[in-house]
Amino acid sequence: MANIIIIGGGIIGLSSAYYLLQQGHQITIIDKTNMLDGCSYGNAGYVSPSHFVPLASPGIVKQGFKWMANSKSPFYVQPRLSKSLFNWGMKFIKSATKANVESSAIPLRDINLLSKQLYEDLCHVPGFSFYYANKGMLDFFKTDENAHHAEQMVAASKDLGLDAVLLNKQEVEQMEPGLNMDIKGAVYFKCDAHMYPNKLMRDMIAYLSKNGVTIKTGEEVKGFIKEGNNIKGVKTNNAEYFGEHIVLAAGAWSGEVAAMLQLNIPMVGGRGYSMTFEDLPFKIKQPIILSEARVALTPMAENKIRFGGTMEITSTNTPPRMNRVKGILESVKKYFPDAEIPFPEKDKIWYGFRPCSADGLPYIGKVSKYNNLVIASGHAMLGLSLGPATGKLVSEIISDKTTSIDVKAFNPDRFN
Numbered sequence: 001m002a003n004i005i006i007i008g009g010g011i012i013g014l015s016s017a018y019y020l021l022q023q024g025h026q027i028t029i030i031d032k033t034n035m036l037d038g039c040s041y042g043n044a045g046y047v048s049p050s051h052f053v054p055l056a057s058p059g060i061v062k063q064g065f066k067w068m069a070n071s072k073s074p075f076y077v078q079p080r081l082s083k084s085l086f087n088w089g090m091k092f093i094k095s096a097t098k099a100n101v102e103s104s105a106i107p108l109r110d111i112n113l114l115s116k117q118l119y120e121d122l123c124h125v126p127g128f129s130f131y132y133a134n135k136g137m138l139d140f141f142k143t144d145e146n147a148h149h150a151e152q153m154v155a156a157s158k159d160l161g162l163d164a165v166l167l168n169k170q171e172v173e174q175m176e177p178g179l180n181m182d183i184k185g186a187v188y189f190k191c192d193a194h195m196y197p198n199k200l201m202r203d204m205i206a207y208l209s210k211n212g213v214t215i216k217t218g219e220e221v222k223g224f225i226k227e228g229n230n231i232k233g234v235k236t237n238n239a240e241y242f243g244e245h246i247v248l249a250a251g252a253w254s255g256e257v258a259a260m261l262q263l264n265i266p267m268v269g270g271r272g273y274s275m276t277f278e279d280l281p282f283k284i285k286q287p288i289i290l291s292e293a294r295v296a297l298t299p300m301a302e303n304k305i306r307f308g309g310t311m312e313i314t315s316t317n318t319p320p321r322m323n324r325v326k327g328i329l330e331s332v333k334k335y336f337p338d339a340e341i342p343f344p345e346k347d348k349i350w351y352g353f354r355p356c357s358a359d360g361l362p363y364i365g366k367v368s369k370y371n372n373l374v375i376a377s378g379h380a381m382l383g384l385s386l387g388p389a390t391g392k393l394v395s396e397i398i399s400d401k402t403t404s405i406d407v408k409a410f411n412p413d414r415f416n
């Protein structure tokens with residue numbers, strides 16, 4: 001049994017604590033917030049084996065520049081003088097290749113499938129009662145270009161052994177009866193699931209607290225206590241904590257925290273927004289992605305529906321940009337002309353920062369510079385999906401066990 005400090009209480013930190021606890025370790029989670037509303041709460045709730053194409057892929061940079069000119073578009077990079085943004089941007093551009101897409105597909109599939117299985121196990125653990133539905137996801141398309149892309153995605157999914165089929169508009173209408181849809185068709189990714197992440201997070205925190213995990217909220221890690229290649233502990237604004245292993249799961253801030261240890265973990269925050277409505281007359285049966293608009297719609301527990309989207313590479317202290325939020329709701333209308341969705345009050349608009357690595361793959365594993373540090377971050381659009389698998393892998397790495405899947409592709413040292 002070891003004392004383990006986890007920096008960050010998002011889905012990755014909590015899942016790491018959950019699996020480390022199963023091995024009998026003594027765990028302390030430290031988070032600078034109250035852990036009640038971060039990125040792991042307001043996301044779209046998708047568990048996405050369908051997402052085997054990493055963010056860094058061909059065409060994304062060109063498309064990104066086109067989108068930059070439109071304040072309601074789904075993508076934006078805030079121009080600013082920042083060494084870490086420049087470092088990340090250069091690596092991201094270099095990684096946006098066909099080769100990166102090809103080499104990432106199997107590692108992303110494997111970690112996604114492992115995680116989905118673990119979620120299905122978690123649903124049966126006493127203390128967990130979060131809404132989880134294994135119903136697949138519809139990826140709508142409107143253009144001929146995307147119809148062609150959809151065919152390729154179905155073929156690529158089948159090659160990977162993932163269940164996906166191409167549907168024409170009439171077939172989509174049978175799945176979503178009564179909705180007027182302006183689309184050409186959809187890919188139905190039967191392999192996907194979805195959930196209400198807010199409840200999952202609350203269940204996790206309650207379970208961990210009940211089972212002896214110490215959770216320190218409102219404490220920011222500001223430095224480390226080191227001895228050679230060992231990290232003895234962390235210093236917060238309030239206290240010092242000592243442990244035999246440290247897990248860095250600080251989400252979009254992981255790059256900054258790693259820099260305190262002279263480590264290069266390229267990371268930026270990719271802000272996204274979501275709005276959750278209760279009892280809205282507009283209802284859907286399935287989670288739906290509007291692919292041209294990059295918007296996600298999710299039916300959630302208790303008659304809720306969530307609309308989410310945009311990727312704004314921006315500093316984590318910039319105020320929200322309301323035009324992007326308008327862009328999300330306006331694009332819903334382009335696919336569902338009859339949908340009436342009121343613009344919500346400002347305090348009902350949620351946003352969070354996705355931890356974006358420079359090549360679209362997470363960083364999971366030990367770094368060569370320190371003997372007892374495990375990085376678990378950089379999951380970008382997949383953090384919720386990959387939480388349990390990442391937590392399990394972290395616990396296996398710390399216990400020197402053979403990992404459930406190959407983790408080479410996630411090596412956090414890969415940009416050094």
Ligand SMILES: Cc1cc2nc3c(=O)[nH]c(=O)nc-3n(C[C@H](O)[C@H](O)[C@H](O)COP(=O)(O)OP(=O)(O)OC[C@H]3O[C@@H](n4cnc5c(N)ncnc54)[C@H](O)[C@@H]3O)c2cc1C
Nearest residue numbers: 008010011012032040043044046221251272382383384385
């Ligand atoms: C609009 C939107 C929709 C999304 N939809 C999906 C989806 O459908 N499916 C999916 O899989 N993913 C989705 N994501 C992505 C997913 O939400 C993230 O990848 C995930 O929440 C990241 O989890 P995390 O634990 O790494 O980071 P976080 O949840 O951000 O947790 C990190 C924690 O570290 C803490 N921290 C940071 N620095 C310090 C420090 N110095 N000291 C102490 N604490 C610190 C922070 O306070 C924070 O609580 C979406 C994201 C957005 C924005």
